[in-house]
Each structure stands twice: as structure tokens, then as C-alpha cells.
Amino acid sequence: MNRSPELELLAPARDANIGIEAINHGADAVYIGGPSFGARASAGNDVAEIERLVRHAHRFNARIFVTLNTILRDDELEPARRMVQQVYEAGADALIVQDMGLLEMDLPPIQLHASTQTDIRTPEKARFLEDVGFAQIVVARELTLPQIQAIANKLDRAKLEFFVHGALCVAYSGQCFISHAHTGRSANRGDCSQACRLPYTVTDAAGRIVAHDKHVLSMKDNNQSANLAALIDAGVRSFKIEGRYKDMGYVKNITAHYRKLLDEVLATRPALQPASSGKTTFTFTPDPDQNFNRGSTDYFVNGRQEDIGAFDSPKHAGVPLGWVTKVGKEHFDLELDDGVPPLHNGDGLTYFDLQQELVGVQLNTVSPLDNIGRRWRVMPNELMTSFKDLRVNTVLKRNRDMAWVRGLEKKSSERRIPVALHLTRTAAGLALSAQDSEGHRVTVHATHALDRARDSAKAEASLRDNLSKLGTTIFNAPAEAITLGGDVGACFVPTSVINPLRREAIEALEAERLRALPRLAPLPAVEPPALYPEDSLSYLANVFNHKAFDFYAKHGVKVIEAAYESHEELGEVSLMITKHCVRFSLSLCPKQAKGVMGVQGTIRAEPLSLINGNEKLTLRFDCKPCEMHVVGKMKRSVINQAHQASQAAATAVAPITFYRQRPVSPRS
Structure with a gap:
């Protein structure tokens, strides 16, 4: 289990300006899309913007994580590798990844984090990802506290991350293919059409209407405000806010909300500390209800709840x-x-x-x-x-x-790092030492002949006032943190001497902080290569390129199917797997009927249908793990469109037919 004493508040950013404000409002880390290959197709950013955000974040020892969490075609692997090199050189601290093919490539020594798209629900899979080199792992939003604890107990080196706020995908992340099946827009490639937010009529096996025009796949928004202490006890160390499409106001407000909550927890737990530097103050009272939301739920953290759906409206x-x-x-x-x-x-x-x-x-x-x-x-x-x-x-x-x-x-926050200033007299003039709250210390000198002041009390007050003027910097010096050595307080020190000396000390301290900030190190993979928990993979594993195939083969998988986006799954399959159960939400679950006189044994988990215009999907219920499958097939128009695109661009490796049920020789 990871026993890091640091707690990380991880905020989203659509662009660098929003990311800077996330840092200013208390984020310990920010995740942001790079130029391409992020799971939010229209939230990309130039490398120069990533570098600008990194420079600001690192002033507070905060970190920047770049998303590269789509599945990649073979022809995209080399452009993706070049992008990784560029964002690494720009100073990015980690890469958020879904496609395991990237682990088979020659990447710079950048830390890797497992995306929510990797669908981590079991201790075994979490441990496998740690063993192959993921330093941070975000587990599925559907997990309960005991399940999160079980995963934390399985980890020795990786940090555990969990979504605490924002929109909820009804499907297990990475396990939804409805958008691609119906429109050709793949959620695994950052272009979801959000079929889950549409209204559906629900009918039973006899064609009777169970619910009319309801958004039965639309979830309320995630809000774990009341569960932070319990999540910490379960082993979570990174608290992630959803929202790379969200605006500035959302990021300011929600980041400030969770900063205040985490600071309250930290105040009662001295063994823990924030993952970055500085104290943040706000000019407003954070209120999550003021931002766009569909109502709030803590989802499955405390077990299955009846009120998780936003069925009337998304x-x-x-x-x-x-x-x-x-x-x-x-x-x-x-x-x-x-x-x-x-x-x-x-x-x-x-x-x-x-x-x-x-x-x-x-x-x-x-x-x-x-x-x-x-x-x-x-x-x-x-x-x-x-x-x-x-x-x-x-x-x-x-x-x-x-x-x-x-x-x-308007400006709505201020983030400052406490600093202690000590001014003393030297043989040549003055020495000013500056030390921040983490122990970084610098000393600068000024040559100037000092004379005693006519009014020593007034001179000392003026000296202290000038030393405290840190307004445009990232530091603040409380009155009690400004000390004077020897008789310097009784001397006349011109403003033209003390102000440049103060600026030099603060600039030197900030430079020292940046010099001392270590680069996040990659987590070495274990040797020999860890075995994947299963020896066969279906289309649900999202294997879309040769490198990903090679990765799983190296780790002991014997049968590897192609990703759904390869267009080989032409029949009916599970287009979505979800912990949400429409039967349960409509009070039709067989378990709900137990003990009710007259109905016990008469209600069965038979399939239901979802109808929206010409679209029809089948709901099948797997009651043992308590999961629902939304079953359907790919539209012929999507298949034809993909084949035409493949023929028009021969270099774009769309179908990867040789993966289908291809056996692999066992490792020697």
C-alpha cells in the first residue's frame, strides 16, 4: 500500500489560463490536454502553452500532467512519441495514458499515470499496472470504500487516485462503445457523442412501456465532499476533479471548494501534508451548487444508492x-x-x-x-x-x-508561500537571508555604509515595512517572520538600498526553489515482466495497434482480440457495461422484491429495451456482479464509412484483422 504523507488535489484545465487559475486556487496538480491524442478531442493545447503552465505551477511545487489517453492507430504511434518528447522537454511532470502500446516505445523518462480509461476495478489489475511502470493509478468511480481499500492494500509503490467531483460516465470508463457503434465517434478516441444523455423509452420483454422518454442512462454529478476523510482512510492520495471541458468559473469554484475541505482534514492530521506549497485565500465562498450540475451523488462509494440518476433532465x-x-x-x-x-x-x-x-x-x-x-x-x-x-x-x-x-x-484568490526574512549588519553593509516554509534558504548582500538613525524607532518601523512589501511575488512575510540582527534596526537604511536587496533575495529564493524541485521519476517496471491477470483479452481491452498487442503478449496473454474500433465486431455485443442498473432505479430489481408478499419469485431480471427514435438497444442484467450490459451492434453506415476512410488513406491502419483470436506462444 502507498504510504505517502502527501495529499494531492488534482484539477482539470481546458487551457493554460484555466490551469494557472487552478493553481492559484489551490490545486496541487493540473491535468491538461497536449496538442493531440487526449480523451477530450477539442481540448488540446500547444506545447508552448503547456510550458507556460508548467513554469507557473512549478513556482508552487505543483505538477502538470498531460493527457495522452486515447487508443492509437499504428500510424499515430510515432507522432504520439514525438509529442511525448516535446511535452517532456516543456517540463511536463507526467503522462496520463490508456494505450499500452506506448509502454513498448522509446519514451523519455517521464512518469506514467494510468488513465480512468484503463478501467481499474480489481486489486490484481491495479498491481499489474504498478508492476509495468505506472506511478499513479486512478481507480473506477464505481468502487466502494472497501474495494478501494483492497486496491490500496495491493499497491507498494504507486499512488492511488480517485475522482471526487464532476460529470459521471454511466459506463465503466473505457467500456462504452455506443457512440462509435451509432455515429463512428469513438469515446476511446476522445470523441464521445454522449448517447447516455439522450431520452429513452424503456419497454419490457412483452413490449409494454416501463418508462417513457426518460434519461435513464444519465447520472447525477459526482460529489464526494462528505467522504474525503473516509477516502483518505481507504488509501486515496490524489483527489481528482473532472472537467477538462469546463469553464474558468467552474475550475476556480470547485478547486477552491476541495482546497478548503482538504485543508480542514490536513489541520486535523499532522502526519499528512499537501503535495505543493503555499496557502490560498479566496475572495468568495466556494459553492459547488452554483456551477452546472445535474444534482449530486456520491455514486457507489457507500454502496448502491437509489437516487444516482438524473432521469428527468441531463x-x-x-x-x-x-x-x-x-x-x-x-x-x-x-x-x-x-x-x-x-x-x-x-x-x-x-x-x-x-x-x-x-x-x-x-x-x-x-x-x-x-x-x-x-x-x-x-x-x-x-x-x-x-x-x-x-x-x-x-x-x-x-x-x-x-x-x-x-x-x-475578477481576481478571486491569492496563493502565497510564507517566508522568513532576517536582515543583519555586516562589515561591508547588509546581509538579507530569506527562508521559505520548506527550508529553502538564500542570503544576498549589499555594500553600503550605515549611519545611526536620528529616530531609531521610526527607522526600524520603516525598515520592517519595506521588507514586508512582497505584493507581486508568490511569497508573504508575516510581521513576526521579519527579524533584524545586531543594531541594524537602529541604522538609517535608504529605500534605494533595501528595496533592491529585498527583490534580489526573493528572486534568488524562487530560483533556489525551482533548482531544488526534483523531476518526478518514472516507476521502474519489475523484471521479469509481470503476468497479466488473465490469459485472454476481448475487444473490451481496446487493443488498437501492434505495440499494444506486443505489450500484452509479452505479459503472458495468449489470445488477444482487436479493439471495437477495428470494426471486426459486427454482431451484437455489449456496447456499454455499467454498475448502474435501470431495473434497480425503476424498482424492478428481483432483490428489491424479496420479502414483499405476493411478488417474491415473480420478478425476474429479464431483458429490457431502450428506444430512441430508430435506435434500439437491449438491456441485459448480470445479477451476480450486479452489472448491466447495454447490447447492440454497429451500424452498417459506420462500417462502410470506416472502410471508405481506410481505402482513401492506405497509411491509416484502421482494421487490424490479424489480431482477432490470434494465439500467442507462451513465455519461456
Whole structure:
């Protein structure tokens, strides 16, 4: 088990500017897409931007992880290797990987982290990934605390990472192929079409409607705020926030929220420490409910729950606001709930119509109807006839608070590293020592003849004031951390001498911190090569290139199938495997019926169907592991499109037919 004393808050970044603000708001590490091959296709960044982010992060001993977590075709392997070299030279600290083919390549000595796409659910697989060289491993979001603990107990060297906030993929990560089957857009290649957020009609084996037009595969958003201490006890050391597509306000707010929570835990556990430097203060009170969310759930961490789904809508309903008191031809009036902040022009409201569809209302102008800001008249930016079923007593929520949005558009945090300054007199003039809270220390000197001040108290106060002026740096020096040696406090030291000396000391200290920051070392693979926990792999292993095939063969796998994206799986297969169970969520699970008079033994886990227009999927239930399979087949149009693309670009190795059920000689 990993016994690192450090806790890491790992925040997402769509671009370098957002990544810098994640660091400023308390992140110990940031993960960001490189120029290509990341699992968020439209969230790539130039190497120069990665380097800019690295420079800022390293000032606080924070780390930057670059995502390269798609599966790769053979013709993409060399471009991927070149990209790895570039981001390594830019200073990136680690690479987040899904494709095992990369481990068979000549990469620079960059640390490797296992992506969520590697689908880590068992201690055996986690240990295997540690043994082949992964220094950090993010386990499946579906695991319970005991399951996480079992994995932590199996690890000797790798750090355990867990998602604590953000959108939830309903499938085990890396085990969803619906998008590719229906559209040709592969989730494993960073281009998911999010079929899980669509509405479906659920029918039983007899064709009877069980649920009509419900988003039965859409999950609420992950929120582990209440479980951080328990996750630490279970062995988690890196706390990951989802959201590389999210905006600046989300990253600021959610990073600040978890920074405060982790700091509260750290204050009670002196044996633990944050993974980076500095204390962060905020100009706002973090509130996860203010950002886009579908409601919150802690998913399976504390066992199977009944309320994990956002079945009515995959949109952001917002926080409770009030209710409608009057509906006019061009406006409507409302009254706010107790304690609700006032309305603002541009706010966004929502309500559910009589069919439980979420309706959004953007406010053009608002005006109070009383002196206490409780009753309001609002003019929406659309005709009132656009708002179906808006009537007196309709309950309203607010999903965009412009005051909140504008507040986070400004500077909203400050991150500083405590430093102690000691000024003393020398034979030649002055010596100023600066030491940060981690023990890095520098001393700089100034040659200047010193005379005694006429007013020693005033001179000392001025000296201390000038030494404390660290406003634009990453440091702060509390009054008690500024000390004066000998009689220097009684001397007159001109501002023109002390200010340059202070700047020189702070610049030298920051340079010393960067010099002393070690590069994260790769985790050596064990020898001889570890055996993979199974001796055969299906399309679920996402083997899409020769190098990945060679990797698994080297580690003892005898039968290796091609990835689903190779277009060899043309029949019906599991397009999604998920811990979420539609039967359970609709109260149709056979286990739920146990002990209920008159129904015991009459409810069986028979297949259900999901229908959306012309799309039809079958739900099959594997009750022993308590999992659901969404079964379907690849559209002929997708197959034809792939074949045409392959013929048009002969160098693009799309089908890899020789992998299919190819036996491999056992290792000698």
C-alpha cells in the first residue's frame, strides 16, 4: 500500500489560463490536454502553452500532467512519441495514458499515470499496472470504500487516485462503445457523442412501456465532499476533479471548494501534508451548487444508492429560488424563498413543465416590487408564450446567477508561500537571508555604509515595512517572520538600498526553489515482466495497434482480440457495461422484491429495451456482479464509412484483422 504523507488535489484545465487559475486556487496538480491524442478531442493545447503552465505551477511545487489517453492507430504511434518528447522537454511532470502500446516505445523518462480509461476495478489489475511502470493509478468511480481499500492494500509503490467531483460516465470508463457503434465517434478516441444523455423509452420483454422518454442512462454529478476523510482512510492520495471541458468559473469554484475541505482534514492530521506549497485565500465562498450540475451523488462509494440518476433532465436545474405569483402578457412576478440573494439582469431561471421537461428562462430586466427584495417583476428575453405551463405557484430555480458569474470573472484568490526574512549588519553593509516554509534558504548582500538613525524607532518601523512589501511575488512575510540582527534596526537604511536587496533575495529564493524541485521519476517496471491477470483479452481491452498487442503478449496473454474500433465486431455485443442498473432505479430489481408478499419469485431480471427514435438497444442484467450490459451492434453506415476512410488513406491502419483470436506462444 502507498504510504505517502502527501495529499494531492488534482484539477482539470481546458487551457493554460484555466490551469494557472487552478493553481492559484489551490490545486496541487493540473491535468491538461497536449496538442493531440487526449480523451477530450477539442481540448488540446500547444506545447508552448503547456510550458507556460508548467513554469507557473512549478513556482508552487505543483505538477502538470498531460493527457495522452486515447487508443492509437499504428500510424499515430510515432507522432504520439514525438509529442511525448516535446511535452517532456516543456517540463511536463507526467503522462496520463490508456494505450499500452506506448509502454513498448522509446519514451523519455517521464512518469506514467494510468488513465480512468484503463478501467481499474480489481486489486490484481491495479498491481499489474504498478508492476509495468505506472506511478499513479486512478481507480473506477464505481468502487466502494472497501474495494478501494483492497486496491490500496495491493499497491507498494504507486499512488492511488480517485475522482471526487464532476460529470459521471454511466459506463465503466473505457467500456462504452455506443457512440462509435451509432455515429463512428469513438469515446476511446476522445470523441464521445454522449448517447447516455439522450431520452429513452424503456419497454419490457412483452413490449409494454416501463418508462417513457426518460434519461435513464444519465447520472447525477459526482460529489464526494462528505467522504474525503473516509477516502483518505481507504488509501486515496490524489483527489481528482473532472472537467477538462469546463469553464474558468467552474475550475476556480470547485478547486477552491476541495482546497478548503482538504485543508480542514490536513489541520486535523499532522502526519499528512499537501503535495505543493503555499496557502490560498479566496475572495468568495466556494459553492459547488452554483456551477452546472445535474444534482449530486456520491455514486457507489457507500454502496448502491437509489437516487444516482438524473432521469428527468441531463441539464442544470439550478438552486431553489422561489415561486411565481403572477403571470402577465409581457412579464411575470415572483417571490423569493427565505435567504435567497436578489435577482440580477441576465440571471437564468428554470422550472419543470407539466410533462416534467425542464424549461429555461433568461431574464432581460428585473425590478423589485418591495423594499426588502423579496418580490420581483421580471421581463424575460423571449415572449411569454414561449414558456409552456408557466403559471401561478410554479416553483422556480436559478441556474445562472450573474452576480456570482461576474465575481469569478475578477481576481478571486491569492496563493502565497510564507517566508522568513532576517536582515543583519555586516562589515561591508547588509546581509538579507530569506527562508521559505520548506527550508529553502538564500542570503544576498549589499555594500553600503550605515549611519545611526536620528529616530531609531521610526527607522526600524520603516525598515520592517519595506521588507514586508512582497505584493507581486508568490511569497508573504508575516510581521513576526521579519527579524533584524545586531543594531541594524537602529541604522538609517535608504529605500534605494533595501528595496533592491529585498527583490534580489526573493528572486534568488524562487530560483533556489525551482533548482531544488526534483523531476518526478518514472516507476521502474519489475523484471521479469509481470503476468497479466488473465490469459485472454476481448475487444473490451481496446487493443488498437501492434505495440499494444506486443505489450500484452509479452505479459503472458495468449489470445488477444482487436479493439471495437477495428470494426471486426459486427454482431451484437455489449456496447456499454455499467454498475448502474435501470431495473434497480425503476424498482424492478428481483432483490428489491424479496420479502414483499405476493411478488417474491415473480420478478425476474429479464431483458429490457431502450428506444430512441430508430435506435434500439437491449438491456441485459448480470445479477451476480450486479452489472448491466447495454447490447447492440454497429451500424452498417459506420462500417462502410470506416472502410471508405481506410481505402482513401492506405497509411491509416484502421482494421487490424490479424489480431482477432490470434494465439500467442507462451513465455519461456
